[in-house]
Amino acid sequence: MSQSNSALLRVAGLRVAYDHPLGTVRAVDDVSFTLRPHERFGLAGESGSGKSTMSLAILRMIKPPGHIDGGEVWLEDTPVSKLSPDAVRRLRLAGIAMVPQGSMNSLNPVVRIRDQIGDAIADHGTRLSRRDLAARVRTLLGQVGLPPETASKYPHELSGGMKQRACIAIAICLRPKVIIADEPTSALDVVVQRQVMETLGRVQADLGAAVILVGHDMGLMAQFVDRLGIMYAGRLVEVAPIDQIITAPRHPYTRLLIDSLPSLERKGGLRGIPGLAPLLRDLPPGCAFHPRCPRAEARCSIDKPEVRQVAPDATAACHFA
Amino acid sequence: MFNYLRRNRSLLVGLGLLTILVLFMVIGAFTVDTDNAQPLSVQALQPPSWDYPFGTDRQGRDLLAVMVAGTPLTLWIGFVAGFIGVGVGAALAFTAAYYGGMVDTVIRSIADIGLTIPGLLVLIIIAVSLKGSLSVNQMAIVVASLAWLNPTRTIRSQVLTLRERGYVEIARLNGMSGPEIIVRELMPNLLPYLAATLVSSVSAAILASVGLEVLGLGPVESPTLGMTLYWVFFNAAIINGWWWWWTAPLVIILTVFLGLFFLTVGLDEIANPRLRRAI
C-alpha cells in the first residue's frame, strides 16, 4: 500500500450529463478522487450509479447525447481534458488502458487475436516486423497465462475467461501507467474469476501500474483493492482504505452494502437495501440517498451533503459521517 | 394521428401519393368516357391538347381514357396477387414457425428454392404455357402463384423471434392450444409487420405483372399500364418521338411504386420501434 501523496491520476470535479427527451441525466455529478502510483483503487456502486460512465469519461469517450460538462482529469502532468482529439487517442492504451466489460463481445469476431494486439501497436506509431510482432504477442500472452497458439485464433474459439485475459493482454501491450478494469469478471464463474483477477494483479505488479477496478461485487473489491470509492446516483459518497470501509464504514449506504454481504460466520436472513436506486434524471432533492437511508433526518431532504474529509485518508458525503 | 403523420414523414408521403392516385381514378371514372380506351375510337397520334389531355396513341385510343381505365386494372392485379400472397404466406409461415420440425424444413426449403429462382422467368414460362391470352383475373392468379414465397420467409422469421418471448411461454403454460396461441397472442403483435409485408407484396406483384405485360404476356386486350408500355415498344414510340404515349403510364407507374415504397417504409417504422426517429 502506497503512502505517498503524489497523484498518478487526478480527477477533479468531473461532471457528465446525458440529454434525454424527458430530462437531463446527471450520470457523474462533481466527482473528485486521486489515484496513487502502484495503487489498486476500487470504484463500486449499483447499476446506474455512474461508474461505467466515469471510466468512459476519463478516457474522453463520452458520445452524444452525452457530454462532459465540467471538471478536469490529469495523468501525472498531462491535462487529459485539454488534449486534442488525436493526442487523446494516442494516450488511450499507452497512458491509460481499459479492460472492457462484457468480454463476450469486446473482441472483433473476424480478426485474429494477434492482429488485434498488432493493430493497437501499429496505430500508436510502432512499426514491427512480423517476427517481432509475433514475439511480442507471445510474450504478452505468456504474461496473461494464455498458450502461444492463442495468437492465431479467432475470438469465438476461446472460452470466456480466455477472452477476458486476451483483453488484458491487449490492455497491457503498450505498458500503460493506469489500467481501468470495468467489471472484468461479470459473466464469468468464480473459478475463472479468480484466474482473471490473479492475472490482473500480476500484470499490474509487473508493469508497476495502478489499477481502477470498477464493479459492484463487494467481495471482489475486498480481496483486491487498496482503497475503495463508493458511487451512488452519480456521486462519490465515500472513499477510504479498504480495511476502514469494511470495518468502519462512514456513509449509511456503505454500511448497508457491507451488511448485505453474506458471511460464513453469521447465519441469518439476507439483508438487502430497501427501495430502488433513483433514476438519474429524477433525483430526490437534498441527499440522493435519503429516501432509503435509515439515518435520514429532515435536513437530508433539503441540504445536499458535500464531500468532506472525515479521516486522514477518507472522505464521505453525509451529514452524519 | 396527425401528429404522428407529421413525424413519420415516409408514411405521409406514401399515403399522399396513393391518395392522388385514387382521386385520379375516381374523378376519372366519372368524367372520362372509358369507351375511348378501345382502339379506333379517336384520331390517332395526337399530342396532348385540350380535347385529349394525354394525347392519343397509334391505334386511336384516347390515352387519358386508357389511363383511367387501366390504372384500376393494374392495381387490382397487384392487390389480388399481393393479398393472396400474404394470406397464403402468413398461413404457411405460422404453421412452419409454430410446429417446427419436418413441417418447417419442408416449407422453408420450398420457399428458399423458389426465391433463388428469378420469379420473372417462372412467370414467363407459366404465362407462355397458358394457351391463349389472359384475362385480368387470370393474370392476378398467375402472379399470385409466386407471391407467397417472400412473405412466407419474412413472416416466419418474425414469428420465430416472437415465439421466444415471455408472453407466449405463459400462454403455453396456461394451456392454450397451438392455433389459439397463434391467433390470440402472436397475431395482434404481428399486425403492423403484416401490414408492411402486405404493402411490399402488393408492390412486388404490380412489378411482376407490369414486367410480364411489357413482354407482351399479359392480358393483351386490356388497357393496363404494362400493356400500354408494350404497345409503346411495339410501335417504337420512343424513336418516333411520340413522347406523350409513354409519359402518362410512366408517371402513373412511378407514383404507384413510390407511393407504395414510402408507405412500406412508414409502416416499417411503426412495426419496428427501434427505427423510430427521436425528435
Place this chain on the structure above:
Amino acid sequence: MHAGIEDMVKVYQQKFGLDKPLWRQYLNYLGDVSQGNLNYSIANYPRTVVSMIRDALPWTVALLGLTTLFSFAAGTFLGALLAWPGAPRWLQWFMPPLWALHAIPFFLLGLVLMYLFAFQFQWLPIFGGYSAGATPSLTWTFTLDVLRHAILPALSIVLVSVGGWALAMRGMMVTTMGEDYVTFAEAKGLRSATIFTRYCIRNAILPQTTGLALALGQILSGAVLVEVIFGYPGIGALLFQAIEENDFFLIQGIVFTVIVALGFATFVLDILYPWLDPRISYRRA
C-alpha cells in the same frame, strides 16, 4: 395443299418428339439436357438452342456482372460513409435521390434515360449492342462502340441498385458501430480509419453479402426487361424474341441456363462466405 401442310406438321412433331406422351417427353428432355443438348430452336431452325444462347450469354454476363459488382461496391462504400460520423457532410445529399430511385424498376429508368440521352440529346445510341453493320472484332473501335451502346443499359441498372445497397449498408453499419468491440477498439486508441475499415465495415459486410446472394434472382429479372427495351443482344432480348415466336425450346433452354447460372453464382458466394466470416464453417462442429 392442305394435306401437304398436315404431313409437314406430323413430320415435325415426330422429329421433336411432340407426339409422345408427356412423361416420355420429360425423360427425353432430361436425357438430352444431361448431354448438353438443348435441342434446336423451333423458330430459328436449324440453329441449335445452345448456339443461340452461347452467342447471347456473354453480353448479359458482362453487363450484369459488371454493373452488379460496381453497384454493390459503390453502394456499400457509400452506405458505410453515410453511417460514419467522421465522413463529409455533403455526402448526405446523395441519399434522397438514390433512395427514391431505388424504388423504381430498372426498365422504367431505362425508358427515361433512353428518351433523354438517345433521343433528345442524341449523345448515345438508341439501342443494340453495337452499331448496325459493324462486324464484331477485337479492335479498339469496336470495343468503344460496344461500350457506348452499353452505357445506358448499365446506367439504368446501376442508378437504381446503388441506392438499395447504400441504404442496407448504412443500416448494418449503424448496428455494428453500436457493438462492444467497436467501443473497445476506440478505447484501444485505434485510428479512425482502422476502426472504420477493420472493425465496422469488415463486420457489416457479412449480412450485406448475404443480401447480394439473395438479390441475384431479382437483379436478373430486372435486367431481362432492360435488355428488351434497349435491344441489347443478351439473354433477355433472346427470351423476348423466343416468346414472340412461341419458340418453346428456346424459352426452356434459356430458363434452364439462367437457373443453372444463378445456382452457380449462389454456390460461389456460399463458398466464399466462411472466408469472410470465420465463425461459419461447413465442417461438423
